[in-house]
Amino acid sequence: MDKMEAKILIIDDDQDILLAAKLFLKQHFSIVHTEYEPNNIPNLLRMENYDIILLDMNFSKDATSGKEGFHWLNAILEIDPSAVVIFITGYGDIELAVQGIKEGATNFLLKPWDNQKLLSTIEANLKVRDSKKELQDIRSKQKMHSAREGDDYSTIIGDSPAMQLVMNAVQKVAVTDANILILGENGTGKELVARAIHNASGRSSRIFVSVDLGAISETLFESELFGFKKGAFTDAREDRAGRFETANKGSIFLDEIGNLSLHLQSKLLSVIQNRRVVRLGSNAEIPVDVRLICATNMPLYQMVKENKFRQDLLYRINTVEIKVPSLRERIGDLPMLVDYFLEFYCKKYNKPLKRVTSSTLKRLEKHTWPGNIRELQHAVERAVIMSELNTLEPDDFFLSRMDDDNEASLSSPMNLEETEKMLIRKVIDKHGGNISKAARELGLTRASLYRRIEKHDL
Secondary structure (H helix, E strand, O other): OOOEEEEEEEEOOOHHHHHHHHHHHOOOEEEEEEEOOHHHHHHHHHHOOOOEEEEEOOOOOOOOOOHHHHHHHHHHHHHOOOOOEEEEEOHHHHHHHHHHHHOOOOEEEEOOOOHHHHHHHHHHHHHHHHHHHHHHHHHHHHHHHHHHOOOOOOOOOOOOHHHHHHHHHHHHHHOOOOOEEEEOOOOOOHHHHHHHHHHOOOOOOOOEEEEEHHHOOOOOHHHHHHOEOOOOOOOOOOOEOOHHHHOOOOEEEEEOHHHOOHHHHHHHHHHHHHOEEEOEOOOOEEEOOOEEEEEEOOOHHHHHHOOOOOHHHHHHHOOEEEEOOOHHHHHHHHHHHHHHHHHHHHHHOOOOOOEEOHHHHHHHHHOOOOOHHHHHHHHHHHHHHHOOOOEEOHHHHOHHHHHHHHHHHHHOOOOHHHHHHHHHHHHHHHOOOOHHHHHHHHOOOHHHHHHHHHHOOO
16 A cells, blocks of 8 residues: 655654554554654754644643643644644543634544544645645745736847757757756846746746845845745744745746855755755755756856866756857847837837837947847837937937947957946946946846946946
8 A cells, every 4th residue: 555645743642642643654654753742842843844743632640721732732833834733632622622723723633533533634634734835835926926026027039040049949958857057148138048948848837936146145045045934043033935945846047156155056056956955943854846947147167167166066057058149149139129129118108109210220230238138128218218209319229328438448459357347337437326227227136236346346
C-alpha cells in the first residue's frame, strides 16, 4: 500500500496512546512524529512543517479543564497560523473541544478512538491544510501582483535577424525546464525575453516572479528571497513567504545576478541545488518547484576568472544562454518600436495618435542609444507628453542635444569607461541631481546607478 506524503505530529502525555497511534499511522503516512512533553512544541515546529497536529487537551495529572490544550493551541497558531490542529479529548470534554474549534482548532477526536475514524479524520483535514496553503499562496501572489501593478510590460517588438535568433531560441527552450541565462546590455528587454519563455512554457498558467537582485540589499536578501517566520527580526510581524516560495510551480526571474556578493551567491546556489528554502527564524526546509531564469549585463566568465563569481553557480544557471542584442545591433527594428510606443503612450495619456516624419526617423536611427529600448521608450513618452503637435520632429526627442553629445564623444579618443562616466554626469546634471529621474532616463535601476556613481567617483 502506497503511503500518503504527509507529516503528522501527535502530542499526548500517554505513552501508550502515542505508540499505538504511531504504529497505525506509519502504515498510511510518510512521516509520523510523537511528543510526550508539550514544552518541546516550539522547537518541533521550527524544525519541521507538519501537515496535521494531533494535540491532547490535558497534560497535567488529573487535569480536565482543557486550559493546557488551549494554551498550546494558541502557541502553535502563533508559530504557524496555517497549522491544522485536531484536539484529542475525552468524551466529557466535547464542549471544550467545540470551544477549541472556535479558537482555531480544525477538528476534535474522541478517546479512545477507532483506527478507521482516526484515519478518515486525518485524511479529511489534510484537504483543509491544502486549502489553507492554497489560500496563502493566492494572497502572496496577489500582494506581489499588486506591488507590480502599473508596470508597463510591452510585448517583444521586432523582426530583425538578431531578434529572430532570440525568438527561435525562446521557442526551443520554453518547452523544457532548463535553467536559462539571458545576457545583454541594460534596457535591451531581458525581462521581456524571460516573460516570453514563461508564457510559452508549460508553467504559463502559473505565476512569474521577477526579482531585481541589484535593488535588494545584502541584509534583506534572505528574507526577500526565502521568506521569514514571525519574530525572526524586529519588523517580522507575520510569517511571509519569500520570492522562491511565491514562484512555486511557476517561474522566477533573477535579474542582475552578476551583482551578488560571493557570500550571497553561495546561499543562492544551495537553494538552486536542493530546490528547498528555509525561512529566516526557522530550520524547516520547504520544497520549491520553480523554473529558473537569470539575467545580467556583466561579464560573468571574466568574473569567474577574477574569483568574483562562483563557477559552480554559473554552471547551474546557464544550461542555455540567450544573448539579447542592443538597439544598435537591431536598428532596423526602430521604426516598428517607435510606432508601438507612440500608440501606447498616446492611448495612455488620452492624446490623438502622433506620428514621426521620415527625417525624424533617420535622426533617431543615427543616435547610439546607450540605454537601448528603455531609453527609446522614455524618449517617445517624453515627446508624446511635451509636444503640442501631432507630427513629432527631432527636437521633440531632444535629438540635437544627444547628437551633440555623440559628436563630442567621437571627437576625442575615449574608452567605454570614460564614455559611461561622461553620460552619467550629464544626465544627473540635466535632472538637477535627481537620481530617480536620471536612472529612469538611463534605463537603470536606482541601485545600479548608485553603484556606477560610486565606481566613477562622481
